[in-house]
Amino acid sequence: MSTLPAAIQQPDPAIIFEALNAYQRSSSLKAAIELDLFTAIGDGRRTSAQIAADTHCSARGIRILCDYLVIGGFLIKNEEHYSLSLEAALFLNRHSPAYFGSVARFLLDPRITAPYENLAEIVRTGRTTLPDQGTVSHDNPVWIDFAKDIAPMVQPAALEMAEMLAGDSNVRVLDIAAGHGLFGIMIACANPQAYITALDWPNVLAVATANAVKFGVEDRHTILAGDAFEVEFGGPYELILVTNFFHHFDPPTCETLMRKIEAALAPGGRCVTLDFVTNEDRVSPPTAAGFALMMLGTTLAGDVYTRREYETMFRNAGFASSELLALTKSPETLIVSTKHA
Amino acid sequence: MSTLPAAIQQPDPAIIFEALNAYQRSSSLKAAIELDLFTAIGDGRRTSAQIAADTHCSARGIRILCDYLVIGGFLIKNEEHYSLSLEAALFLNRHSPAYFGSVARFLLDPRITAPYENLAEIVRTGRTTLPDQGTVSHDNPVWIDFAKDIAPMVQPAALEMAEMLAGDSNVRVLDIAAGHGLFGIMIACANPQAYITALDWPNVLAVATANAVKFGVEDRHTILAGDAFEVEFGGPYELILVTNFFHHFDPPTCETLMRKIEAALAPGGRCVTLDFVTNEDRVSPPTAAGFALMMLGTTLAGDVYTRREYETMFRNAGFASSELLALTKSPETLIVSTKHA
Numbered sequence: 001m002s003t004l005p006a007a008i009q010q011p012d013p014a015i016i017f018e019a020l021n022a023y024q025r026s027s028s029l030k031a032a033i034e035l036d037l038f039t040a041i042g043d044g045r046r047t048s049a050q051i052a053a054d055t056h057c058s059a060r061g062i063r064i065l066c067d068y069l070v071i072g073g074f075l076i077k078n079e080e081h082y083s084l085s086l087e088a089a090l091f092l093n094r095h096s097p098a099y100f101g102s103v104a105r106f107l108l109d110p111r112i113t114a115p116y117e118n119l120a121e122i123v124r125t126g127r128t129t130l131p132d133q134g135t136v137s138h139d140n141p142v143w144i145d146f147a148k149d150i151a152p153m154v155q156p157a158a159l160e161m162a163e164m165l166a167g168d169s170n171v172r173v174l175d176i177a178a179g180h181g182l183f184g185i186m187i188a189c190a191n192p193q194a195y196i197t198a199l200d201w202p203n204v205l206a207v208a209t210a211n212a213v214k215f216g217v218e219d220r221h222t223i224l225a226g227d228a229f230e231v232e233f234g235g236p237y238e239l240i241l242v243t244n245f246f247h248h249f250d251p252p253t254c255e256t257l258m259r260k261i262e263a264a265l266a267p268g269g270r271c272v273t274l275d276f277v278t279n280e281d282r283v284s285p286p287t288a289a290g291f292a293l294m295m296l297g298t299t300l301a302g303d304v305y306t307r308r309e310y311e312t313m314f315r316n317a318g319f320a321s322s323e324l325l326a327l328t329k330s331p332e333t334l335i336v337s338t339k340h341a
Numbered sequence: 342m343s344t345l346p347a348a349i350q351q352p353d354p355a356i357i358f359e360a361l362n363a364y365q366r367s368s369s370l371k372a373a374i375e376l377d378l379f380t381a382i383g384d385g386r387r388t389s390a391q392i393a394a395d396t397h398c399s400a401r402g403i404r405i406l407c408d409y410l411v412i413g414g415f416l417i418k419n420e421e422h423y424s425l426s427l428e429a430a431l432f433l434n435r436h437s438p439a440y441f442g443s444v445a446r447f448l449l450d451p452r453i454t455a456p457y458e459n460l461a462e463i464v465r466t467g468r469t470t471l472p473d474q475g476t477v478s479h480d481n482p483v484w485i486d487f488a489k490d491i492a493p494m495v496q497p498a499a500l501e502m503a504e505m506l507a508g509d510s511n512v513r514v515l516d517i518a519a520g521h522g523l524f525g526i527m528i529a530c531a532n533p534q535a536y537i538t539a540l541d542w543p544n545v546l547a548v549a550t551a552n553a554v555k556f557g558v559e560d561r562h563t564i565l566a567g568d569a570f571e572v573e574f575g576g577p578y579e580l581i582l583v584t585n586f587f588h589h590f591d592p593p594t595c596e597t598l599m600r601k602i603e604a605a606l607a608p609g610g611r612c613v614t615l616d617f618v619t620n621e622d623r624v625s626p627p628t629a630a631g632f633a634l635m636m637l638g639t640t641l642a643g644d645v646y647t648r649r650e651y652e653t654m655f656r657n658a659g660f661a662s663s664e665l666l667a668l669t670k671s672p673e674t675l676i677v678s679t680k681h682a
Contacts, residue, residue, distance in 0.1 A: 011427045013441070013494065014628045014672045019413060020371065020448040023364035024634050027457035030361065034461040058467025064637040064644070065464050070624040071631050072360060077624055086352045100354070107361040116368035120375040123406050126399025153354065283411040283418055287355045290412050293365050296405040303405070331355045 028068050030108050033092060033101040037065070038074075038084060042093035046081040091153075100152035111135075111142045115297040127300050134299045136248045143179060143200075147207035151180035154243075157274070157330035158186040164325065164334070165272060166190035171238045174199060174264065176228050176257075177245040181208025181221070183274070184241060188217035199224040199231065229257060235264040243274040244332075247291070250301035251313055258317030258337075265339045271314070273335040276304045277324065287331040310335050369409050371449050374433060374442040378406070379415075379425060383434035387422040432494075441493035452476075452483045456638040468641050475640045477589045484520060484541075488548035492521035495584075498615070498671035499527040505666065505675070506613060507531035512579040515540060515605065517569050517598075518586040522549025522562070524615070525582060529558035540565040540572065570598060577607040584615040585673075588632070591642035592654055599658030599678075606680040612655070614676040617645045618665065628672040651676050 032038060040054040048063040055062065066082050069075040074088045090098050106112070115122055115129050128134035135142055161183060170193045175184030178198035185208075188194045196217070198208045202225040212221035224231060228245070240261050246254045261271050276288035283289050288304060295302030305313070307324055314322045314337040325334040373379060381395040389404040396403065407423050410416040415429045431439050447453070456463055456470050469475035476483055502524060511534045516525030519539035526549075529535045537558070539549045543566040553562035565572060569586070581602050587595045602612050617629035624630050629645060636643030646654075648665055655663045655678040666675040 010669070011431045013428065013432055013497075013670075015414060015428055016370070016432055016441075016444070017448070017494075017672070018628060018631075019366050019415075020445055021631075021635070022366035023368075023449075023454060024457055024631075024638070025360050025363035027364075027460040027638075028634060029357070031460035031464055035464060057465045060467040060642070060644075061464030061637060064633045065460075067623050068631055068634045071627045073356060074360075077622060087354065087356055090352045091354055091357055100357075103357070104361055107358070108364075113364065116365055119365075119368040119372035119406075123372055123376060123402030124398045126401040153358075156354075281418060282408050286412045287359060290359075290362075290365075290409060292405045293369060293409045294362070296402060297365070297368075301401070303401075328351070329354075331358070 024068075025072055026108060028065060028072070029074065030104045032065060032069055032074070033104045036094060037062070037069075038088045038092035038101070039094040041075070041082055041084055042089060042095060046083070048080070048082070051082065098152075098156065100150075102149040103153045106142075106146050106149035109142065109145065112294075112298060119297065122297060126296075128296075128298050130298060136299055136302075141203065143204045144207060147179040147181075147204050151182055151207075151211070154180070154330070155182055155186075157327055157332065158182040160327050160329045161272070161274065161334065162186035162190040165239065165270075165336075166194060169193060171195070172235070172266075173197065174224075174233060174235065174237045174240045175208075176240060176242045176261070178208045178241075179204060179244075181205075181211045183243045184208075185212055185215050185217055185221065187239070187241075188212075188220050189215055194220065196221045197224050197234070197237075198222070199226065199228060199233075201225065201227070229253075229260075233260065233264040236266040236269065237264055238266050238269045240265060240269070240271045241274070242271060246273060246275055246310075247295055247304055248299050248302040250303070251305075251309065253301070254305075255313050255317050258314055258319070262318045262339055267339060268341040269339045271319065271337045271339075273310065273337070274327075274330075274332050275310075275335070276331070277310060277333040277335070278304050278306050280306050280308060282306065285331070288333070307333075365409075366413055367449060369406060369413070370415065371445045373406060373410055373415070374445045377435060378403070378410075379429045379433035379442070380435040382416070382423055382425055383430060383436060387424070389421070389423070392423065439493075439497065441491075443490040444494045447483075447487050447490035450483065450486060453639060460638065463638060467637075469637075469639050471639060477640055477643075482544065484545045485548060488520040488522075488545050492523055492548075492552070495521070495671070496523055496527075498668050498673065499523040501668050501670045502613070502615065502675065503527035503531040506580065506611075506677075507535060510534060512536070513576070513607075514538065515565075515574060515576065515578045515581045516549075517581060517583045517602075519549045519582075520545060520585075522546075522552045524584045525549075526553055526556050526558055526562065528580070528582075529553075529561050530556055535561065537562045538565050538575070538578075539563070540567065540569060540574075542566065542568070570594075570601075574601065574605040576605040577610065578605055579607050579610045581606060581610070581612045582615070583612060586616070587614060587651075588616055588636055588645055589640050589643040591644070592646075592650065594642070595646075596654050596658050599655055599660070603659045603680055608680060609682040610680045612660065612678045612680075614651070614678070615668075615671075615673050616651075616676070617672070618651060618674040618676070619645050619647050621647050621649060623647065626672065629674070648674075 052062040184196035278289040292304040319337040322337040393403040525537035619630040633645040660678040663678040
């Protein structure tokens with residue numbers, strides 16, 4: 001019906017409509033997880049009537065929600081039958097050992113999402129509208145929920161990291177901003193001669209300790225309560241882990257911590273950073289680069305750094321070299337920075 | 342670094358992370374429109390420092406926001422220079438005649454978005470948590486803002502419709518739930534012998550009347566205040582327009598209105614519906630099918646209907662035939678239903 005030649009690129013106003021309504025993608029996935037819809041389908045409920053009965057929901061609500069989840073790639077529809085996409089089956093069916101539906105609670109906690117109700121104001125000032133220092137404020141209770149809710153999502157990456165790093169000799173490990181503690185704990189599981197010190201705010205360390213008990217490594221897992229910038233690290237350590245932490249701070253603050261880490265490492269010891277790392281263009285890969293908006297909304301000065309920025313910061317802090325390693329189980333990158341021998 | 346053969350499909354946990362954070366896509370586009378960032382770039386500001394100065398924003402905020410908009414396809418980045426995507430240049434630069442940034446205010450009005458804060462509850466009951474009948478409640482003031490904010494977005498489709506439908510002979514047109522009134526007004530502009538009656542709640546009709554004056558057709562534009570289900574239509578009409586209206590109601594309610602429309606048409610007259618229409622699978626095309634979630638969240642019984650459902654409803658209401666026509670300027674579809682001659 002168009003009177004224009006097909007070769008001319010047509011502007012698509014629908015992409016604006018879709019972006020403005022994208023919040024419904026978040027809401028719908030959160031609702032489906034809360035209703036355990038993916039588990040119901042995994043258990044063999046196929047039609048919207050069956051799924052509605054199993055989840056104690058209305059037929060209209062389930063039909064519309066399921067169709068929306070098909071559009072989003074979380075369900076597959078075949079005639080009137082729904083089934084789970086690969087990701088939904090693996091990560092959102094409560095019976096799957098890799099289930100991490102709890103992440104929805106943390107990521108959509110109002111303490112995280114509130115700043116996005118008026119993002120223009122944050123862009124004006126360049127600082128989160130959350131009180132104090134945003135999510136990195138001292139003892140912010142949001143990190144207790146983070147430690148509990150996000151652990152299942154990061155466990156595959158923690159395992160992968162442990163396989164790459166744990167070694168088989170005596171190793172002392174400091175796990176900075178340990179949270180759930182899984183990154184250190186997986187190393188303790190992989191290497192019976194690894195001794196872990198988990199550092200975090202005291203209210204969060206209870207979660208890490210509980211996980212150490214759960215994985216049977218509590219005899220090689222001690223805690224160090226305090227602020228990573230203020231507490232004495234002790235040591236020396238052969239390995240210091242800094243997972244999902246540097247992105248909360250500006251480069252001078254990162255370098256300050258890197259120097260403190262360097263000082264606490266044994267000669268030849270390694271600082272292992274797990275974080276989002278962008279290409280030099282700062283817009284790819286999309287998951288890593290897009291995380292910068294989370295830092296704009298929830299911190300005073302956090303950011304996602306490029307490979308070159310990480311290398312520069314670690315060099316400035318006295319490290320001999322840094323090597324970047326991709327993970328297969330995470331969109332984040334490992335940066336292994338080695339102290340002079 | 343993967344040890345798995347490349348041929349095996351790898352599950353991607355990042356799609357869950359991205360969907361749960363998708364609300365930031367809405368927030369970021371809304372913020373950019375509010376800050377008139379696209380206009381600043383259209384005016385020749387290229388670096389984040391230039392754009393920040395022009396919009397009175399922080400450099401950090403603008404840099405992170407612009408990079409995020411590159412990821413979303415609204416900006417293009419070349420080294421440190423940003424430029425507008427085709428859609429941003431046409432629809433989001435305030436100097437463009439096709440600008441419709443005002444749509445952000447309506448689509449992200451808390452009166453529309455509030456139900457999505459607890460969508461699970463709505464899926465349970467199958468009904469909006471908004472008071473009364475949701476957005477279709479009598480005299481809901483949200484429609485005044487709709488009429489004002491959404492008009493620029495629909496104008497290209499209204500023009501396209503008028504070219505297809507206005508004809509050149511004497512025609513009486515009833516524009517049901519007229520809102521901004523543009524669908525009728527564009528017909529009046531295209532055909533000097535077209536006489537429009539705009540029906541809506543009285544508080545909204547002021548917007549339609551103002552638009553009729555703006556386009557110089559006020560002498561052929563009269564208003565009819567009331568509820569489309571209750572008010573006397575008068576007539577007969579050669580053409581009755583029902584734009585963005587049927588999706589708010591269940592099929593019996595739609596058929597009731599279609600019967601009333603059929604009775605108000607002259608023999609051989611046409612009812613012209615503009616609405617989202619899905620394929621029989623109800624999950625494609627995505628923009629049309631996904632709109633069902635808007636109806637789940639904000640109405641008691643609204644939905645997006647398939648081509649076959651529209652044909653059946655119009656046939657049940659006494660119409661001789663229905664023809665579907667795609668538009669190039671809208672993701673919505675025209676349904677032209679003809680009364681027996």
